[in-house]
Amino acid sequence: MANDDQGEAEAAAPPVLIGRLRRDLGTLESYAALLGILIGAGIFTVTSRAWTLTGPSVILGYVILLPVILATSVPYAAFLSTPLGREPGGEYTHISRTLGGNRIAFIGTWLKIISYIGALAFLAIALADYLIQFAGGRLQPEIHRLPLALGSLIFFYLVHIVGVRWFGRLQVTMCALLGLSLIVLIVPGLFAVRVANYQPFITHGLGGLASSLTLLFFSYAGFESLAQTAGEVKDSTERLPRVFLKGITITAVIFVLMSVVAFGVLPGSRLQTSNAPMAEVASVYLPAGAALFVTFGAIMAVTTSINSTMLVPSRLAIILARDGSAPPWIGAIHPRTGTPIRGLTLTLTAATLLLITGQVSLALNIAVFALVVLYFLHSLTFLLLPRWNPRLNSLIKISLSSSLQRAAALLSVLAMGGIIAIQVVQDLRTLGAQSLRQRLVGHSVTSVELVLAWGLIGAMLYAYGRTRRRREVKDDGVIFAELETRREKSDGD
Numbered sequence: 001m002a003n004d005d006q007g008e009a010e011a012a013a014p015p016v017l018i019g020r021l022r023r024d025l026g027t028l029e030s031y032a033a034l035l036g037i038l039i040g041a042g043i044f045t046v047t048s049r050a051w052t053l054t055g056p057s058v059i060l061g062y063v064i065l066l067p068v069i070l071a072t073s074v075p076y077a078a079f080l081s082t083p084l085g086r087e088p089g090g091e092y093t094h095i096s097r098t099l100g101g102n103r104i105a106f107i108g109t110w111l112k113i114i115s116y117i118g119a120l121a122f123l124a125i126a127l128a129d130y131l132i133q134f135a136g137g138r139l140q141p142e143i144h145r146l147p148l149a150l151g152s153l154i155f156f157y158l159v160h161i162v163g164v165r166w167f168g169r170l171q172v173t174m175c176a177l178l179g180l181s182l183i184v185l186i187v188p189g190l191f192a193v194r195v196a197n198y199q200p201f202i203t204h205g206l207g208g209l210a211s212s213l214t215l216l217f218f219s220y221a222g223f224e225s226l227a228q229t230a231g232e233v234k235d236s237t238e239r240l241p242r243v244f245l246k247g248i249t250i251t252a253v254i255f256v257l258m259s260v261v262a263f264g265v266l267p268g269s270r271l272q273t274s275n276a277p278m279a280e281v282a283s284v285y286l287p288a289g290a291a292l293f294v295t296f297g298a299i300m301a302v303t304t305s306i307n308s309t310m311l312v313p314s315r316l317a318i319i320l321a322r323d324g325s326a327p328p329w330i331g332a333i334h335p336r337t338g339t340p341i342r343g344l345t346l347t348l349t350a351a352t353l354l355l356i357t358g359q360v361s362l363a364l365n366i367a368v369f370a371l372v373v374l375y376f377l378h379s380l381t382f383l384l385l386p387r388w389n390p391r392l393n394s395l396i397k398i399s400l401s402s403s404l405q406r407a408a409a410l411l412s413v414l415a416m417g418g419i420i421a422i423q424v425v426q427d428l429r430t431l432g433a434q435s436l437r438q439r440l441v442g443h444s445v446t447s448v449e450l451v452l453a454w455g456l457i458g459a460m461l462y463a464y465g466r467t468r469r470r471r472e473v474k475d476d477g478v479i480f481a482e483l484e485t486r487r488e489k490s491d492g493d
Contacts, residue, residue, distance in 0.1 A: 020338065021164070023236075024168065030229065031246075032171040032172045033225070033308050033311075034244070035175055035250065036174065036178075036305060039178065047258070048277045051271060052268075053204060054203060054204055055201060056263040057202040057209055059256060060209065061212050065213060066252040068411065068412065069220045071407075072415075074245075074405055074408035075094075075381075076378070077244045080237060080241050081398045082397070084392070086230060086237060087231050088230050088231040088232070089227075090228050090230070091377070092106070092323075094381060096323070097392060099388060102462075103462065104377065106325050106458065107455055110457075110458035110461070111374070111451060111454055112370060113312075114366065114370070115371060117347060118364035118367055121351045121354040122364045123306045124351065127148070127152050127299065127303060130302060133295065134295055146356075149355055154348070156306050157344060157348045161337065174300045174304045175300075178301050178304060180293075181293055182258070182297060184294060184297070186257045186258060189281065191285075192285035193261065197263055213419070214426075217419060219255060220248075220252075224374075226247075258278070266281055278294060279292075279295040282294035314340040314344045314347055318340055325462060362445070365446075366447050366454060369447035373416075373420060373451070376417055379410075383413065430444065
C-alpha cells in the first residue's frame with residue numbers, strides 16, 4: 001500500500017525538468033560568444049546608414065556610446081559575480097530576485113525572447129544575401145534567398161542540439177576567421193585613409209549626432225546575451241564579469257577602427273549606396289583575393305551572431321519554466337546532450353514562421369527598443385538592490401568599488417532613458433504622419449505599438465501560467481490530502 005501511495009503521489013506531483021546544462025564553455029568560448037554577437041550584421045550595415053544623419057562623426061558616436069555600454073554592463077557583471085551567475089536567467093533572475101516578484105521580469109524577458117527570434121530571422125536573411133553575393137552571380141536572390149536562410153537556421157539548430165561544446169568550438173573557429181578578416185581590412189586600410197574624406201566631420205549638427213546614437217546603438221545591442229551562458233561556463237561567477245568589461249572594450253575599439261578606415265577610404269555617399277560597404281572599402285586598397293576574404297569575414301560576422309542568438313531564447317525558457325512562469329516541458333533539458341531541445345525547436349519554428357510569412361519586422365522592429373527598456377529596468381533594479389535585497393548585494397565580488405558601481409548604473413539609467421525618449425518621440429511623429437494601414441503595408445509599425453502589443457500577449461500568458469500553476473498546486477494538495485486519509489485509514493485497519 002505504501003508503494004502504491006508513493007506512486008500516486010509522484011504521478012500527482014507537477015513534472016520536473018530532466019537533465020541539466022553542462023559546463024563545457026571556458027573563457028575563450030565566452031569571448032567568442034560576446035564578440036560574435038556584437039560584431040555581426042550591425043557594424044557592416046549600420047555604419048553607412050548612420051552617415052546620413054551625422055556624416056563621418058559616426059566615429060565619434062561609437063566613442064560616445066562606449067562608456068554608456070560599459071556602464072550598462074557593470075550591473076550585469078555585478079549580478080553575475082553572485083550565486084545568480086551560475087544560472088542562465090540573466091535579467092529575469094536579477095530583477096525578480098531583487099524586486100521579489102516575477103511580473104516585470106517576465107514581461108521584459110518575454111519581449112527579449114520575441115526580439116531575439118526576430119533578430120535570428122533577420123540574420124538568416126542577411127547571411128543568405130551575403131552568400132548570394134559571395135557566389136558571384138551563380139545564385140539568384142528571388143530563388144535562393146529563402147532556402148539559404150532556412151538552411152542556415154537548421155544548420156545552427158543542429159549544432160546546438162548536439163551540445164554546447166560544439167557551439168563553443170564552432171563559435172571560436174568562426175571568430176578566429178572573422179578576426180583575420182578584420183586585420184586584413186583594418187591594418188592596410190589605415191595607410192589608405194584620406195583626411196579630406198572626413199570633411200565636414202559633423203554634417204547635421206549636434207542634433208544629427210544625437211539621432212545617430214540610437215541607430216549606432218544597434219551595433220552594441222545584444223551584449224547582455226552572454227549572461228545566458230552562465231549555466232554552461234566553467235567558474236561563471238569569476239569568468240563572465242571579466243569577459244563582459246574586457247570584451248565590450250575590445251569590440252568598441254574594433255568599431256572605431258573600422259569606421260576610421262571606412263570613412264577615410266571612401267566618401268560616405270558611396271558607402272551609403274553599397275550593399276556590402278566594407279567589402280567595397282577593401283577593394284580600393286586590397287587585391288581581389290584579399291577583398292573577397294573581407295566579404296567572407298562579413299559572412300563569419302553574421303554566422304557568429306546567428307550561433308549566439310540561437311542560444312538565448314531556449315536558455316531563458318529554462319529559467320521561466322523553473323520559476324513556474326512557463327510550462328515545465330518548455331525548459332526540459334535532454335539528459336544525454338545537456339541541451340534544451342524543446343526550447344531550441346520552438347526557437348527554430350518561430351523564426352522559420354517569420355521567414356516564410358515575411359513578417360520578420362513584427363518581431364525585429366522591437367528588438368533594440370525592447371532591449372533598451374530592459375537595460376533601463378536592469379540598471380534601475382541594480383540601484384535598488386542595496387535596499388531591496390541587501391543579502392544579495394553583499395555577495396557581489398567584482399573589483400569595482402560600490403560607489404563606482406552605483407555611478408555606472410545611474411549613467412546607464414539616464415542614457416537608456418534618453419534613448420527611450422528619443423525613440424518614443426520618433427514613433428509619435430510616425431503615428432501622426434501615417435495611418436495604421438500605411439504602417440502595416442510599409443512594414444513600419446512603430447516600436448511603441450509593437451512593444452505594447454507583444455507586452456499584452458506576454459501579460460496574458462503570464463496570467464494564464466500563474467493561474468494554471470495555482471490550480472495545479474491546489475489539485476496536488478487535494479490529492480495528497482486524500483492519500484494521507486487513505487494512509488491513516490490503512491494504518492487504523
